[in-house]
Amino acid sequence: MRVALFLTCVNDTLYPDTGRAVVKLLTRLGVEVDFPMAQTCCGQAHYNTGYRHQAEPLARHFSDVFGADAYDAIVTPSGSCGAMVREAYPRMGERARAEGRGGGLARHLAPVVPKTYELTEFLVDVLGVTDVGAYYPHKVTYHPTCHGLRSLGLGERPARLLRAVKGLELVELPGAEECCGFGGTFAVKNSDVSAAMGVDKVRHAESTGADVLCAADNSCLAHIGGTMARLRSGVRPVHIAEILASTEISASTSISASAEISASTDEEESPS
C-alpha cells in the first residue's frame, strides 16, 4: 500500500513533530509513505471565511498533487482538512456547476475525494488495526474535534486506538463533544466568545486529572494549548499521532521525545 501524506500547511509549518510521528507510525505498520513536496494548503481557511473562489485554485492544486494513481490513499492527521476535501470539494464542484461554469471543477476534484482519510479513520477502516503497538504511560483525555466528530463521523475510532495503547489510561472528558472555540478565523473575529469556550474546555480537561489532552487536529490543539499555556494549566496538548507513534524507547526519555522520533529500523521493532 502506497500512501500520500497530506500533512496540511499548519502541521508542516508549526507542528513537524506530528508529521514525523505519522511517518514513523505508518512505516511501522508496513505502509509505504510518500510526502509529495508540491503540496501546500487545502484551502479550508479561504473557503470557511467566504473566499470560495480563492479556494478553488488551491483545491485544483491539491488534486494535481495528490490525485496521482500511484497513491492508494491520501492520509492526513487533521480532521478539519480531511473534511475539507471530502465534504467541501464536492460542494465546490456543485456550486461551480450551479454558477454555469460546467462540471470541470467537479471532475478535476473527484479523484481525491474518496481516497482521502483522516489518520485514525485510515488506521481502523483501511488497515484494520486498533492496536498499533504503541506505549505511552500517561493519563490521557481525548477531545473529539468538531469536524472529525460531525463531518467525518470518526466516532469511537480514536478512543479504540487509544485504549489499545500500552500504559495509557484513557479518562473521559466532560462535555467532550462541545467545540473548543477555535473555528479558524472565528478565533480572531469573535475572540471573546472563542476564548471563553477555550477556557471552559481547558477547565474540563483539568477536572479529569489527565496529564495530556489529545486530539486529532493541531489547529484545535493550538487554540487549546495556547489557552492552557496562558492559564498555566498542568495539562499538555498532544496530537494523537504522537501518542500512537510512541514506543517504549521514545517514551523512556520524555514526552517531548516524540520530537525526537526516529524512523530507524531498530526502533520500529519495538515491543508491543
Next chain:
Amino acid sequence: MSGGTFVGMPAFPEAAREAVGDTTLRANLRHATRTIRDKRAKAVAELADWAELREAGKRVKDHTLRHLDHYLVRLEESVVRAGGTVHWAADAEEANRVVASLVKATGETEVVKVKSMATQEIGLNEALAAEGIRAYETDLAELIVQLGDDRPSHILVPAIHRNRGEIRDIFEREMGSWGRPAPEGLTDSPGELAEAARRHLREKFLRAKVGISGANFMVAETGTMVVVESEGNGRMCLTLPETLISVVGVEKVVPAWRDLEIFLQTLPRSSTAERMNPYTSMWTGTTDEDGPSAFHLVLLDNGRTDTLADEVGRQALRCIRCSACLNVCPVYERAGGHAYGSVYPGPIGAILSPQLRGTRSEIDASLPYASSLCGACYEVCPVAIDIPEVLVHLRERVVQGGAVTRHGNRVTLKPAKGHAAERAAMRAAGLAFARPGVLRLGQRLASRTRRLHPRTLPGPGRAWSAARELPKVPAEPFRDWWQRTRGGTTEGNGK
C-alpha cells in the same frame, strides 16, 4: 417596549463581548440550555425512526417551498371557504398597516396576543402603540419580556436570560401599570410567580375583544391554523375574543393535514423535550356560536420569497422554530440571544436574519461569522437545515458581494465594508499556497527568525494573543526534514 427595537445594534462581536463578561447572564443561559439540551437528547432517543422523521420533515418542507405559490393559493381558497379573510403583506409596514386597520375597525384599543415571532419580527406592538392600541403579551415568558421593557433572547423561552429573582422584581415593579398588580409579598417561588401571572392575564383574556396570534403551521388543504404551546394561555387568546387576527410567515404552510403527523412529533421533542405539546390548538375559519366570529389571516412575506430565490440559503425557510439549535450552540450559550440583534437568535438567527433583512447593516454582516462552524446545530435540527453550509455561503456574500434577490429584483451586492485587508491577505495567501516554493521560503524565514518572534501579534492577530499563547515556530518545517532525510530513511536521527 423601547428596548424592543433592534435597529442600530452593534456587530455581533461587540455585543457578545458584553454578554461574555456578564456572569449572571452566562450562568442563567448555561443552566437553562444545558437542561433542555439533555432532556431533548433523551426525548429524541426514544423514537427509533427519528432519522426518517427528520428526512420526511425536510422533504415535506422542501416540496412545499418549491411549490409555494401553488400551496398559498390553495390555502387562501380554503381559508375563505371556511369563513376567514386573507390579507397579503409584502413587508413589515404593510402587515402592520393591515393589522392596525383591522383592530381599529372593531373600535377596540386593547388586544391580547399569543406568542408570535412574526409580529415581533415586524414590530407590531410598537406600530399598534403608535395608533393608540395597546397589545398585551399573554405567553408567560413574553409577558416577562414585555414588563421588563426587554427584548426576547430565545425562540422558545424569550426570558431565558432572566432568573427567578429578576422575574419577581419585574412583576412587583411593573404589573401594576399594565393591569392587575402583583400580590403583596410575592416571593420567587415558581408557583407563586405563575399564579401572579395567571391572575394578571385572566383579567385581560376576559376583557379582550381582539386577539392576535401567530401559527406554527397552516394547512393548505383545509385552511387550518395550528398553534402548539405549553401553557394554555394561547388557547384562551385564540378562543375568547370576537375577532382573531393571525400574522403568519408564508413559509409556515404545509400541503395537507396528514403532514402534521411528522411535525407534531419532531417539534415538541426538539423544543421542550416533550412527547406531545400540552396544548395543540387548531382552528379553521369561523364557526357559528363558537370561538371568534371574525378571522383574518395576514400572510407575511418580508424577505421570505427573496430568501427562497437563493439556492443554498433557502433551506433556512424549512425552520419550524423549535430552538434546538440554540440550546446546543456553544456560541449562543456564551453570547446570549440579544447579541444576535434580531428576534431570531442563535444559529438559525445567524442565517435567517441576514437573508430576511439583507447584509447591509453592521450587525447583519457580522452574523454569518457568529459561529465556529462546529456543526452541532445541523446535527440536532429536526428538518436538517445545514446551518454551517449556509453560514459559509453568507460569509461569501459578505466578503465578495454577488447577485442576490431583494424585493423581488435581482441585484448585485458590493462586498461589505471593512473586509479589504482580509481580502488582500487571503489573496496573498492564496498566491503563496499556489506555489510550494513561496510557502517554503516563508517557513524558512519563520524558522530562522523564530527567536525574535514576539509573544503578541500586531493587528487582527492581537485578538489571538490576548487570550492564548502563540505556538512556537519549530527549528525546521516538516518538508525540510523530509527532504533532508527522506522521511528518516537516509539520516538515522530525525534532527
